[in-house]
Amino acid sequence: MILQLVRFYPFGAFVVFTALSSYLALQPLPSSVPLIAFLSILRLETTLVIHRPWTFVRLVAIWAAIFIGCFFSFVGLRFGSPEAPVVTASYAVIFSLLGLFIVVLAAYCGSNNFVFPALWATWWLVIAQMSPVGRLGAWSPLIGDDTYSWLRPHVSDFGIDWIVGASAEVLSCFVTWHVLGFNQRHQNDDGNERRDHRNEEGDLQTERVDSGRVKFLLFILIALSFPSSLTELLPEPLHEDNRHDVGVSCVLPDLSGPRTSFDAFMNETAIVAGRAHVALWPEDAVFFETEQDKETGLIKAQELSHQYGIFIGVSFLEPLLEEGEDRGKRRSGTVLVGKDGVMAEYYGRHPAPCECIIAPSSHWLIYTVSKRVPERSLPGIVNITLGRKNTKHFWEMRLSASIGLDFAHPYSHFDAKPQLILGPARTDHRKMAQVMMEMARHRAQELRTTILWCDGSDSGLSGLVGSGHTRKQVGPGTWVERMVARIPSEEEWTLYELYGAFFGLLCAWAPIVLPMIPLPDIRITFPDPKPRRANVAGRLNWLLRRKRPQRDVRTGTLVEI
Incomplete structure (x- = not known):
């Protein structure tokens, strides 16, 4: 039919x-x-x-x-x-x-x-x-x-x-x-x-x-x-030579109580500090109204890091104080804080251009975000030192970070291969949460690395993606997961990292293109060889197959047959 x-x-x-x-x-x-x-x-x-x-x-x-x-x-x-x-x-x-x-x-x-x-x-x-x-x-x-x-x-x-x-x-x-x-x-x-x-x-x-x-x-x-x-796309074994397990955490506290969001994230980070080496806050977890509020908050995070020996990825939203076209706009950022203070600072490189249905973050409906990004926010690599107080058990690990919509864009070449990429995010729909997490998985596969994906929305997905990890969690609730890091890191660059999309x-x-390229008409001529009296192989064959001559009885001479 x-x-x-x-x-x-x-x-x-x-x-x-x-x-x-x-x-x-x-x-x-x-x-x-x-x-x-x-x-x-x-x-x-x-x-x-x-x-x-x-x-x-x-x-x-x-x-x-x-x-x-x-x-x-x-x-x-x-x-x-x-x-x-x-x-x-x-x-x-x-x-x-x-x-x-x-x-x-x-x-x-x-x-x-x-x-x-x-x-x-x-x-x-x-x-x-x-x-x-x-x-x-x-x-x-x-x-x-x-x-x-x-x-x-x-x-x-x-x-x-x-x-x-x-x-x-x-x-x-x-x-x-x-x-x-x-x-x-x-x-x-x-x-x-x-x-x-x-x-x-x-x-x-x-x-x-x-x-x-x-x-x-x-x-x-x-x-x-x-x-x-x-x-087989499986996580690497935890207990093998030149490998160390690293505890990573996505901090997603319950914000329904009377505490401010900053205090809630700090208390939740302190709870997981004994089990995690790196804790990440979701995109726009806290809002710093002034530069003084930001400095005060980062000092508190530094004190917590020094007390528990944990590295904290503080994701925040801040207004731009500059005059001109960016006045009144805001930007998302993530600061990696250690015991010695701020180690790296990242800002979203690709903010949503409009109130668009495919924009991953719900807060775009409330305000506009500046597209101007300072040079220091470009994704880079920072080394962090992990391990116990005994110096024999210390090791270094390379980290980087991107925010939200950055994972929808192809990555550029890194100076070094990051072993872990921090990925704070915030989506407003379950389907978009799946889309953005799959985008992060693709970026992790391109670099053969692991991404700590932390979505702070009520319907968001969080977990480890890449390197065979499949852990996912829906909605709020702080969690801790163990991942494996090769120590020292193996610099196995992929073809995409080396040449981009050229290959x-x-x-x-x-x-x-190749069949369309005209090839030159090259003809090679050889001079005719000198004529030979007989072919050697043919002559031998004739000698072997010919009959022996017989004698003529009348004349007494040999006759070829």
């Missing part, structure tokens, strides 16, 4: 399929399988549409179907908020246009099956670099990519996007050839296949198809899935 509808009313059926599949694929937490199915439908649909009349009208209908599915997949994130429909519609318009544009461009770029995966991955790489919200909203899977997750330390999310594009390309070709039966294939004289299909007006159209490329693309996808079955771009575009 469905196939008959597709054959008699192909465009109308494809528009309906596009709307349904976009709703399933473009959820706030995209999964790889629905996304591949949606892209394969979109890829097949746009390829057929560009060869038919009324192309622009048909593309507008396809975009409208994507917009409807995308809008309804996100409309529930801010239920009850008066601005939710407008914000959701703006998001759906922007990202549906971005996604459809690159699919249509690939349809005009010819029949090379390697073009669409390369364009798809490159496009979202550019969007992530330019967008103020990074990879939030990108048509890229956040879950369901475990089979190819081993690629992330080498080519980051670029490799996962290429896998999605290649899978959609193979699936669309399979559906076109073997399921829908739109075309009849036969071999040309040059060995390439040609598929013929009639459009709705009855005009016969011919497209050249190189089935060898599709088969090779399928072979690559299968080959790249094998390494995941040979590796992935090289691998994606090489099959397309």
